[in-house]
Amino acid sequence: xxxxxxxxxxxxxxxNPANGLALGFCAVRLSFAFRWLGALCAWLLFSNVAQxxxxxxxxxxxxxxxxxxxxxxHTTIVQGEPALYFWFRRDxxxxxxxxxxxxxxxxxxxxxxxxxxxRQLDSLTREADxxxxxxxxxxxxxxxxxxxxxxxxxxxxxxxxxRRDVVPLLPLARTTVGLRVADEELYVGEEKVLELTxxxxxxxxxxxxxxxxxxxxxxxxxxKSGVLRLHVLPNQLGRRALVVKLQSERPTLQAGGKLxxxxxxxxxxxxxxxxxxxxxxxxKRSVTLDEQSRRRGIELILxxxxxxxxxxxxxxxxxxxxxxxxxxxxxxxxxxxxxxVLCYLRPYNTHRQTEGYLYIKDQDQARYVTNxxxxxxxxxxxxxxxxxxxxxxxxxxxSPGETVDVRIEGEGLQKARFHLEDLQxxxxxSAVRTDARVVLRVQVPxxxxxxxxxxxxxxxxxxxxxxxxxxxRPHPLDFVTVGYGESxxxxxxLGGPVLYEHTIxxxxxxxxxxxxxxxxxxxxxxxxxxxxxxxxxxxxxIEIRTLxxxxxxxxxxxxxxxxxxxxACRTDPxxxxxxxxxxxxxxxxxxxxLVTVKHQAAQYSGETGYTQTVELVLxxxxxxxxxxxxxxxxxxxxxxxxxxxxxxxxSLATLAQFSFYHPEKINRxxxxxxxxxxxxxxxxxxxxxxxxxxxxxxxxxxSVYPTRREAKLTFPLYLGGGYFLSAKKWFYMLGPGIGVRx
Numbered sequence: 227x228x229x230x231x232x233x234x235x236x237x238x239x240x241x242n243p244a245n246g247l248a249l250g251f252c253a254v255r256l257s258f259a260f261r262w263l264g265a266l267c268a269w270l271l272f273s274n275v276a277q278x279x280x281x282x283x284x285x286x287x288x289x290x291x292x293x294x295x296x297x298x299x300h301t302t303i304v305q306g307e308p309a310l311y312f313w314f315r316r317d318x319x320x321x322x323x324x325x326x327x328x329x330x331x332x333x334x335x336x337x338x339x340x341x342x343x344x345r346q347l348d349s350l351t352r353e354a355d356x357x358x359x360x361x362x363x364x365x366x367x368x369x370x371x372x373x374x375x376x377x378x379x380x381x382x383x384x385x386x387x388x389r390r391d392v393v394p395l396l397p398l399a400r401t402t403v404g405l406r407v408a409d410e411e412l413y414v415g416e417e418k419v420l421e422l423t424x425x426x427x428x429x430x431x432x433x434x435x436x437x438x439x440x441x442x443x444x445x446x447x448x449x450k451s452g453v454l455r456l457h458v459l460p461n462q463l464g465r466r467a468l469v470v471k472l473q474s475e476r477p478t479l480q481a482g483g484k485l486x487x488x489x490x491x492x493x494x495x496x497x498x499x500x501x502x503x504x505x506x507x508x509x510k511r512s513v514t515l516d517e518q519s520r521r522r523g524i525e526l527i528l529x530x531x532x533x534x535x536x537x538x539x540x541x542x543x544x545x546x547x548x549x550x551x552x553x554x555x556x557x558x559x560x561x562x563x564x565x566x567v568l569c570y571l572r573p574y575n576t577h578r579q580t581e582g583y584l585y586i587k588d589q590d591q592a593r594y595v596t597n598x599x600x601x602x603x604x605x606x607x608x609x610x611x612x613x614x615x616x617x618x619x620x621x622x623x624x625s626p627g628e629t630v631d632v633r634i635e636g637e638g639l640q641k642a643r644f645h646l647e648d649l650q651x652x653x654x655x656s657a658v659r660t661d662a663r664v665v666l667r668v669q670v671p672x673x674x675x676x677x678x679x680x681x682x683x684x685x686x687x688x689x690x691x692x693x694x695x696x697x698x699r700p701h702p703l704d705f706v707t708v709g710y711g712e713s714x715x716x717x718x719x720l721g722g723p724v725l726y727e728h729t730i731x732x733x734x735x736x737x738x739x740x741x742x743x744x745x746x747x748x749x750x751x752x753x754x755x756x757x758x759x760x761x762x763x764x765x766x767x768i769e770i771r772t773l774x775x776x777x778x779x780x781x782x783x784x785x786x787x788x789x790x791x792x793x794a795c796r797t798d799p800x801x802x803x804x805x806x807x808x809x810x811x812x813x814x815x816x817x818x819x820l821v822t823v824k825h826q827a828a829q830y831s832g833e834t835g836y837t838q839t840v841e842l843v844l845x846x847x848x849x850x851x852x853x854x855x856x857x858x859x860x861x862x863x864x865x866x867x868x869x870x871x872x873x874x875x876x877s878l879a880t881l882a883q884f885s886f887y888h889p890e891k892i893n894r895x896x897x898x899x900x901x902x903x904x905x906x907x908x909x910x911x912x913x914x915x916x917x918x919x920x921x922x923x924x925x926x927x928x929s930v931y932p933t934r935r936e937a938k939l940t941f942p943l944y945l946g947g948g949y950f951l952s953a954k955k956w957f958y959m960l961g962p963g964i965g966v967r968x
Contacts (some may be wrong), residue, residue: 270545274325280389282336283380285326286933288312290319297393304484309394311479317366317428320347325358325377339376342608367397396485399476400425405456405492412460412496414503422446422492430454430489431473441466441498451579453873460498467495503546503595506531506586509566512599512641515573523557523570530565531586531594534558541587544577546589553577554600556586571808573600599641601661604683606636609690622690624679625697625908626786627672627746631656632692634664646692647680670694672746672785696789697750700835701824705741705752705778708821708840709734710810717823717838723892725845730810733819733842735800739781746784751795752778753829756821758802763816763893771805815846816893843892854882855929860961862907864953876910879944879963880901881927895931902926905948905959923957 271561279533286297288310296314299614302311302632312321325336336352336358347361364370375393405422412418424430436459443459458468470492477485509527513519539557543550557570577584577600585593610618612631624630629652634644640661649668658665670679674694681690707714708732710726717735735756740750756773779795780787802819803809819842857877883901888894905925925948932940947958 229289236650244454257483264868282323282377282389283393284328286310286375286393287324287326288395289322289324290314296658300478301415302396302485304394304396307394309396311396311398311400312487313400313539314364314367315399317368318364320361320893323360323362323375327356327358335380336530337378337380339378341374341376343370343373363968364397368399368426370397371393373397388713389414395686397476398479398736399429399474400478401429401476401489402455402472403430403472403489403492405470405494407494407496409492412458412498414460414463414498414500414504416459418458418460420458422456424454427452427454429475431475442468444468444470446470447474458496460496463498463500465495466498467493469493482647500805503585503592504529504531506594506596508596510598510600510954511579512601513571513573514603514638514641516599519571519573521572523572526556526569526571527562527595527754528556528563530567534567536560539591540593542571542584542596543587544582544584546585546592550585550930551575553584576602601641602638604636604638604642606634606639606681606688608635609633609681610635611692623693623695624670625695625750626670626674627697627747627748629667629669632666632668632681634666634690635662637661639664643684644688645682647678647682648674648676650680668692692714697748698830699749700830700833701742701749701752703823703836703838705736705738706754706823706838707736710842717840720840723818723841723843725892727845727847728817730813730842730844733802733810733821733840734820735802735823737799738779739779739795739797740783742778743780743784743786748780748784750780750786750800751790751792753780754823754828755826756800756823758762758805759820760806760808760810761818762812763814763818765818768813768817769806769808773800773805776800813844815844815849817844818842845892846887847889848887849885849895851883851885852903853881855879855881855900855942855963856910857905857959857961860907860944860959863958864950865956867955875910878906878909879925879927880905881925883929897931899929899931900927901929907950919953923950923954925949925959929963 241386283297288295290312293313295310298309300311303309323338325334335352338345338346338360341363344362344364347363349357350358350360352358364373367373373395375395375900377391377393379476391814401423401622405418405420406423415788421625422430427448430446432446432454434445434447436443436445438590439461441460441462442460445457447457449454449455456470460466469497472487472489472492473487475486480486506529510524511526513526513949514743536558539555541552542554542556544553545551550747554571554573557572559568559570561567564790577598579597581601583595583597585592586596608620609622610620610633611622611624612618612633616628618633631654632646636659642658644664644666646666646668652667652669654667656665657667670692677694679797680694681688681922690962702718704716704718708717708720709715710724710730711728714734714736736960742752754776756771756776758771758773759769760767760768762768775794776796777794779790779792784790802821813819819840821840824837825833827834844887857879860877881903883899885899885904886896888896900902903925905923905927906920907923908920928945929945932942942963943961944963945960947956949956
C-alpha cells in the first residue's frame with residue numbers, strides 16, 4: 227500500500243493550565259485506510275516542536291462590555307489554525323485585552339505590535355498578578371480581514387530574534403433581516419424594488435448581481451446611505467413564492483465550532499399577473515435625432531421579444547391604437563448570446579419618456595412596449611448672463627471674483643454636459659435643466675489668469691465664451707489725499723471748507739493705489755477728472771483749470787495687480803501750482819481754492835461714481851488798512867477845561883486801522899475796529915463863530931460799525947483820545963460818524 231498526502235501545516239497555539247501546551251495542528255490528506263498512521267506521525271512531530279520552543283503566553287482574555295472570551299476556551303479552527311472568537315455589535319467595538327505570560331518570574335517586558343485594524347487606547351501595563359492589560363478600539367470589524375494580535379518579547383541577547391506569539395481573532399456578528407411588502411401584486415417583465423430591514427445592514431453581502439430562478443430573478447443592492455434594496459423580476463404567472471438566500475460578511479458560530487455565513491432564508495409570496503404587452507428594455511436610454519441617425523440608424527440592443535423575426539422592420543409609434551405618428555423604425559439584425567437582439571433604430575420624431583410608452587408594431591398591431599428618449603441634436607441659440615443684483619443681459623463680460631448665472635438656450639440641452647473652462651460650477655437651488663434651457667451658476671476665481679472661458683459640451687467648444695474683463699467700478703475717493711501745508715489727509719475726511727491761516731505754498735494731491743482693491747472686493751482702474759477754480763475774497767473767479775482722464779490703478783496688494791499694468795496709470799503726486807498761472811502762494815487773503823474730484827461716468831457703464839469737493843480758504847484773523855472817515859457831533863473833553871463843551875461839527879479822521887474777522891465765518895468782520903492817526907476837529911465847520919475850536923490832533927480811536935453788508939451808508943460810533951497839536955492839550959472824544967460804502 228502507498229501513503230499519499232498533499233500538505234502538512236503546523237502552527238503553535240497557547241495552552242490552558244489543565245492540559246499544558248497546545249502547539250498546533252496537522253492537516254494531512256490521506257487515503258481512508260491509513261488516516262490513523264498520519265495522525266500518529268503528526269503527534270510525534272509536534273511533541274518535538276513543543277520541547278524545542280516554549281510560547282510567551284499562557285492565556286489571552288478579551289473582555290467586551292457584555293462578555294469575556296479566553297483563548298483556552300473560546301477558539302475555533304479557521305483556515306487550518308485556531309482563532310479566538312468574540313461577538314461584536316459595533317464596527318468600532320472597544321475591548322479590554324489581558325495577556326497572561328507563561329513565565330511569571332522576572333519575565334522581560336511584552337509589547338503589542340501596531341495594526342491598522344485597531345487602535346491601542348492605553349499603554350500595555352503590567353498588573354500585580356503578573357498579567358498585562360490594555361484597551362483596544364477596532365476600526366472596521368465588518369470589513370477587516372485576518373485580524374491578528376501580535377505579541378513580542380525583546381531578544382534576551384544581542385543577535386537573537388525577538389520571541390513572538392500570534393493570536394488570530396475571529397469577530398462574530400448576529401444579523402437579522404426582514405422583508406415587509408405592502409402590495410403583493412407583480413407583473414411579468416416589470417422590475418419591483420423592495421426595501422429590506424436589518425439590524426446590521428453592512429454585514430449583509432450585496433453584490434448587485436442577478437440571481438436567476440424559474441419563478442423570479444432577484445438581486446440585492448446597498449446604496450450609499452446604507453439602505454438594502456431587493457430588486458425582483460417575476461418570470462411566471464400565478465401565485466408564486468420568492469425565496470431569497472442571503473450571506474453575511476461576518477459569520478455566526480454553530481454547534482461543534484462550525485462557521486455559518488448563511489442568513490435565514492427570506493420567503494414572500496406574490497401574485498404575478500401578465501401584462502398584455504411585454505416591456506423590452508433597451509440598452510440606451512437616450513438617442514439623438516439628426517441626419518446621420520435618420521439615414522443610417524443607431525445600434526440598439528433590446529430584450530428578445532420571442533416573436534421577433536430577423537431582418538425585418540417594425541414600426542415604433544407613441545400610441546397603442548392604429549394610426550399613430552411614426553416615431554422610429556426598428557430593424558432586427560441578429561440574436562445575441564445573452565438572450566437579446568441587436569437592432570438598428572432609425573428615429574424620425576422626438577420623444578420623451580415622460581410623454582408615455584413607445585409601442586413596437588407589426589403592421590398596425592402592437593406587439594411590444596418600450597421607452598427611451600429621442601431628442602434632437604444639442605444646439606445653442608443664445609447665452610445670457612445674470613450678475614448679482616442685475617438683469618439678464620446678452621453681454622458675456624464677467625469680472626474676476628464675480629459669481630454669475632449663465633443661461634443657455636437652444637434644443638436638446640438636457641442631455642448636454644456643459645461646463646466652462648477652468649471655472650467652478652456652484653450648486654444652486656435656482657439651477658434649471660430642460661431641453662430648451664440650462665441655467666448654471668459659476669464663480670470666476672480672483673486669480674483667474676485667462677481672458678476667456680470657453681463654454682464646453684462634453685469637452686468640445688460650443689462657440690460661446692465668457693470674456694473676463696477687469697472690474698471697473700467707482701471706488702470711494704478715500705484713496706485720494708490732499709496736502710496744503712499740513713499732513714496729507716483723505717479728501718473724504720474734509721468736512722466742508724478748510725480755513726487755513728498761513729500762506730499755502732502748494733496744494734498737492736496724492737494717490738494710494740493699495741487702497742483700491744482689498745481682499746475679494748475688486749474695483750479696478752479709477753478714471754478721475756479734476757476741476758480747479760480759484761476765487762478772490764469777493765467770490766469772483768480768478769482762474770479755472772480742468773484735468774481729465776487721470777487714471778489710478780490698484781497697487782501690488784491687489785490680487786489682479788499684474789493685469790492692471792498700464793503706462794497711463796498715475797503714480798506721482800498732482801501739484802496745483804504746476805497747472806495754475808497764478809500760484810497758490812500769490813493769492814490774497816480770503817481767496818478760495820475749489821478742487822472738484824469726480825469719477826468719469828462714461829468709463830463705468832452709466833454709473834455716476836463719486837464726487838468730492840476740496841475747498842481751501844486763506845483765513846486771516848485781522849486786517850490792517852488806512853481808513854478815512856468823517857466823525858460828526860463829537861463830544862470832546864479837553865484836559866484842564868471844565869465841562870464837555872458843545873458838539874463839534876463834521877471832522878475828518880485819517881486812521882491806520884485794524885479790523886478783526888469772525889473766527890468761525892468766512893470773510894466776516896467783527897463790528898469793532900481800532901486805529902491810530904490824525905483827526906481834524908471841525909474841519910468842515912465853516913461858521914465864523916469864534917467859539918468853534920478847530921485843531922489837529924493825534925488820536926487813538928475805537929469805532930463800532932454795523933455788520934450789515936448790504937448797507938451803503940452807515941453811522942459808526944467813535945470813542946478815543948489824543949493830543950491837540952495847536953492847543954497842546956490832551957483830549958477825549960465820543961460821538962457818531964458817517965460812513966459811505968462805494
